[in-house]
Amino acid sequence: SRQPHPSRHAVDWGFQEALALNPANVGTRLEYAEILEMTFHDAAAALEQYRTALGDYDDRLPADEPKRLQPQRRAEVEKAIERLKGQLKL
Numbered sequence: 001s002r003q004p005h006p007s008r009h010a011v012d013w014g015f016q017e018a019l020a021l022n023p024a025n026v027g028t029r030l031e032y033a034e035i036l037e038m039t040f041h042d043a044a045a046a047l048e049q050y051r052t053a054l055g056d057y058d059d060r061l062p063a064d065e066p067k068r069l070q071p072q073r074r075a076e077v078e079k080a081i082e083r084l085k086g087q088l089k090l
Contacts, residue, residue: 008040026069029053030077037084047084050077 015032019025033049036042054077061068069077
């Protein structure tokens, strides 16, 4: 049997708590963005999280930092940003 989707409130609360502890955790932020997009169909909120993950955190890491996103993963995120901008007509 399929598990019901968690409530939006519960998901938002859980991720906000995690990000409050470590706002620079790009992986957590990207996971949150994916859930916002795929489960809750909230393009605007997902776009905000994707942009924050790249612009506010990943872009600020030194080029040789192992925690930086791999080029393939970064390209996937950039593609998601463009897709969402198209949905939102931005």
